[in-house]
Amino acid sequence: MASTFQRIVLASRPVAEVSTGNFRLETVPVPELKDGEVLVRNHYLSLDPYMRMRMEDTKSYAAPQAIGETMIGGTVGEVVASKNPKFAIGDKVVGMLGWAEMGVSDGVLLRKVDTTHIPLSAYLGSVGMPGMTAWYGLTQVIQPKQGDTIVVSAASGAVGSVVGQLAKLRGCRVVGIAGGPEKCAYVVNELGFDACVDYKAGNLLADLAAATPDGIDALFENVGGDIFDASLARMNPFGRIALCGMIAGYDGEPLPIKNTRVLLTMRLTMRGFIVSEHIELWPEGLKELGALVATGKLKFRESLAPDLAAAPEAFLGLLKGKNFGKQLVKLI
Amino acid sequence: MASTFQRIVLASRPVAEVSTGNFRLETVPVPELKDGEVLVRNHYLSLDPYMRMRMEDTKSYAAPQAIGETMIGGTVGEVVASKNPKFAIGDKVVGMLGWAEMGVSDGVLLRKVDTTHIPLSAYLGSVGMPGMTAWYGLTQVIQPKQGDTIVVSAASGAVGSVVGQLAKLRGCRVVGIAGGPEKCAYVVNELGFDACVDYKAGNLLADLAAATPDGIDALFENVGGDIFDASLARMNPFGRIALCGMIAGYDGEPLPIKNTRVLLTMRLTMRGFIVSEHIELWPEGLKELGALVATGKLKFRESLAPDLAAAPEAFLGLLKGKNFGKQLVKLI
16 A cells, blocks of 8 residues: 555635645655544545635634645545444545545544445535535425426536426426536436526526526525526515525625615525535435435536646636536546 | 695606605695595605605516606595595594695505504504514514524614614614714613614724624614625624615615625525515504503604605605604694
8 A cells, every 4th residue: 555645735825816826735644543543545536616715714604724734625435444443444435534645534524335326426426515505405495396496506516406406306497507508408408407598698687587487486596696696686576595605706705796676675585504504404315315316317417637636726617617517536 | 624735746767866856746636535435634654765666667576656646655644534434534544645645545555543542653653664664574584582682774763773672672682773873872772772883983893893792693684785794794603684675775776785705604594575575464563562652662763854845855864864763744
């Protein structure tokens, strides 16, 4: 077994836009395991928008990423050494071992997964945190009713793609918003959304109006900014908004909500949420998501960065919507 | 009895800020009553922020005010002629007879009120629509818990003053935001709020932080703009926001919400509402409000414009916060 591995640490906090210079690739020795610890060879690293906020030293639901420490991140991999009776060599595990080829865990946040019917990488996507974000926001915040028109921004992404498919299964009319004709075609033809609006086509308001002839009953918002304002303009009275993310404003100043009057005149309810606020619901959600993926009813797509060194560039791309589907880094 | 009366009609829609030129004072004949109708001599007209939005021809929860017609508005007065068996001459009534000295009603939206223990004008304020707005937003949207810190903007106004007093009765710590030292002193010394921040003093963020050492659990928002953003910055996790009004943005372009990230990181729930969405709750609310006013436990203050001709100027002042307490027009 190798005696060293590579990791990426936060070198400096971004001042405005994040750059690859904010990260540093390091080679570090594989540590000795203490009693209770597990050594994992990571196969995939998950890149997610929330990481951008952790890079800043501001008040949030979580502590900021420490300078000089391994960047936070979800991982899947295989146990390669264990001094923990709950884990054996060869176990496939999902954890939070960060931007690194290997990681040591005390086992508390490490979870064994079954890859018989579900590919390992899916535990970072549709059957992992992004999938649960979709499931939680849809079932607990939006609470869809049959016949609702539901709009989902970043519709081809790791979260949006699951939101739309789950909403279709619940009898909703689902309209996606995505960037570019290729993503929009995928959202409609592969994922089965009823329509998808290409926000890069330059007619967002008119195209969204055409795609939502009965208005919008519920909105699952991942993007913020102009895209959010456009959806707000189509909301029906008593519409519900699950505010999941505002990625358009992460890489610099937060973007304002300009279309504020409709919040009042349409008597909208908007709720910001994060997936970890009700951990007790994860078993229920993961059971549904796992069954749907295992039976091919929940489709997903992945963008793979080829190795750890490519992670920063892939992360910058994610913030600009350059990924197509769930953004992962292949580590083996 | 007079054969004519004065009314004010909407002469033109405001392009940006409303001006007195958007209104026209007219003298019109007192109409003949048809069967079922009631003629009311109005004593007071209520001026309310929602009227500004009705002056525009945009999608909202209600149809826009028609050009050339009597401006919409709540009124209290006395029945002076009746061809409706439910109303007798001398009855005190509250209704929606508009900016006019007299009005004819078919009785459907006219309600007899008891002025034995409650002054007639209070039925346009604390025991009327503004009071119910406060009661509904507080009890149904915010759902206060004992010990909550609740912030109320436009705290000395017709709605905010009631919100704060009701919240105090429910065991909350209540902090108002108002414009100027005189209003702030009134809010604390007369209405019994725990603190009041003067947004005109120039230190809104710091003063609000000092007044809310434990953060804000719930916000009753009447103003919008910078005042709203300042409160957002102090919200605690899972905070609730009752979005009642955004008067700072009514007289022109709606103001943006700039402090958007906190909606997500603090997992806030924001709900826009209007008082008429659950009419079935009015009896319960008005019963509490009436009892509190009758026993002197709910205090209020009124700004009186002296006659109908003074109504447009008073309305412009209301939009700029020049009123102190409930803005009324005295008509008799």
